[in-house]
Amino acid sequence: MNSPLVVEALFHIGPVPITQPVVATWVIMAVMVLGALLLKRRLKQRPGKVQVVAELITGALDDQIRDVVQSDPAPYRVLIGTIFLFVLIANWSGALPGVEPPTAHLETDAALALMVFAATLYHGVRSNGLVGYLKTFAEPTWVMIPLNLVEQITRTFSLIIRLFGNVMSGVFVIGIMLSLAGLLVPIPLMALDLLTGAVQAYIFAILGCVFIGAAVSEGRDAGSPERSAS
Amino acid sequence: MRIDWWTIGLQTINLVVLLWLLGRFFFRPMAKVVADRQAAANALLDDAKAVQDKAAQAIREAEDERDRTIAARDAALDAARKEAEGQRAKLVEAAHAEAQRQRGDAEAAIAHARGQAEAQMARHANELAADMAARLLEAPGAKLPLAAFLPELEQALSALPEATREALATSASPASFVSARPLGDEEKHAAREVIERALGHEAALAFASDSALIAGLRLSGGMAVLDVNLRADLDRVTAKLDSQDG
Structure with missing residues (x-):
């Protein structure tokens, strides 16, 4: 079994090595975009079963975002929805024979966490302005500036490590069980891995939403009289 | 442990592209169709409300028309009743006058008949008296x-x-x-x-x-x-x- 901390290049495009997570991501992207295109062509005012499921998912996402951010979910819907769906499908792709989930590799999780980090900065600055957003690092006092800066880094790393650890461990456990006990024994663990994958996708999306919501709301709360008084 | 920065970069690009593609082909169309359906539902509700208001207005107008019809009917009935009473009074008056006239005519006819009868009786009496006188005078007359x-x-x-x-x-x-x-x-x-x-x-x-x-x-x-x-x-x-x- 290969080390999960090392990715081998399958081939190179010029100087760029194309690794297995990248190829798996391309396949997942192709499937998702193809499904989106097929669904888009069949969108109707009177929805079919697939459209009902899709609307249920987007509606649930909107409700979650609205609950966390306490505002209109439209500006965050695409980012949070894409992260959730990608992480979910990527985690579940490990159930296919011979496919290793892209999220079982640190690079993919790091890319996801980077997107969340960038989105946090973008929405924080967009909502509060650059100065207003920077001021949030001095809340509640300026002494907290180093800790707040470190928090931005550590929570991003925690996102990476949480997803990576859960998915990679699931892949490893199944691999070890396969090597020890044969074909059918790992099936319960694979089912558990599906559950873990769904939970981790939900946690990653919700945490990303929480971080963005915090960046948006901290400046708003800091500017409000009630918050200042308390 | 070795971090493949190329992979991180490619995955980041992949996710940005996926973000754009899903936003364009999934989330925005879904939001649009939901919004359109909501707008259609609102339009239907507005139309239903308009139809309901129109129906309520029609009901009010029908009730007003019914009230006007009832009032017109009552007025027509009153007018007809008054006209009937007037006609009845005229008819009663005319009948009374006709009865008076017929009574006068009858009384006149009775008086005339009575006079005729009395005259006839008087003529008969005169004739009877003449006959009696003639019979009384027959014997002495023959001697004259x-x-x-x-x-x-x-x-x-x-x-x-x-x-x-x-x-x-x-x-x-x-x-x-x-x-x-x-x-x-x-x-x-x-x-x-x-x-x-x-x-x-x-x-x-x-x-x-x-x-x-x-x-x-x-x-x-x-x-x-x-x-x-x-x-x-x-x-x-x-x-x-x-x-x-x-």
Whole structure:
């Protein structure tokens, strides 16, 4: 079994090595975009079963975002929805024979966490302005500036490590069980891995939403009289 | 442990591209179709509300129209009732007047009939009285001499116009001399003498008798009829009484 901390290049495009997570991501992207295109062509005012499921998912996402951010979910819907769906499908792709989930590799999780980090900065600055957003690092006092800066880094790393650890461990456990006990024994663990994958996708999306919501709301709360008084 | 920065970069690019693609082909179309459906539902609700308002307005208008119709019906009924009462009053008044007129006519007819009946009864009474008088006078009348009536005959002949006298009792047109009883020659002669003296010429007479005259005579010829007898007197008295009784 290969080390999960090392990715081998399958081939190179010029100087760029194309690794297995990248190829798996391309396949997942192709499937998702193809499904989106097929669904888009069949969108109707009177929805079919697939459209009902899709609307249920987007509606649930909107409700979650609205609950966390306490505002209109439209500006965050695409980012949070894409992260959730990608992480979910990527985690579940490990159930296919011979496919290793892209999220079982640190690079993919790091890319996801980077997107969340960038989105946090973008929405924080967009909502509060650059100065207003920077001021949030001095809340509640300026002494907290180093800790707040470190928090931005550590929570991003925690996102990476949480997803990576859960998915990679699931892949490893199944691999070890396969090597020890044969074909059918790992099936319960694979089912558990599906559950873990769904939970981790939900946690990653919700945490990303929480971080963005915090960046948006901290400046708003800091500017409000009630918050200042308390 | 080795971090492949190329992979991190490629995965980041992949996720950004996926973000853009899903946003374009999944999330925005989904949001749009939901928003469109919501708008359509709102439009339907608005239309339904408009239709409901329109129906409520129509109901109000129908109720108003019904009220107006009821008011117009009541007014028409009142007018018809008043007109009927007026017509009835006119009819009653006309019937009353007609009844009064018919009553007056009936009373007049009754009075006229009563008068006619009374007059008829009076005529009958007069006739009865005349008959009774005639019966009473039959016996004494038969005893009266003709000479008692001749002066009145002479006076009546003298009162006739000259032409009538000249044309009376001529040989060409003899006069009829009717007495209540058959006359003897002496009485005929005395009568002829009185007549010729009054006429002034010889009289051609045809003597006859009629007991209906009771007593006296009747001389008739040409245009003249001279009744000098009790029957004629009774008839005159009866006619006078009849004229007095109306």
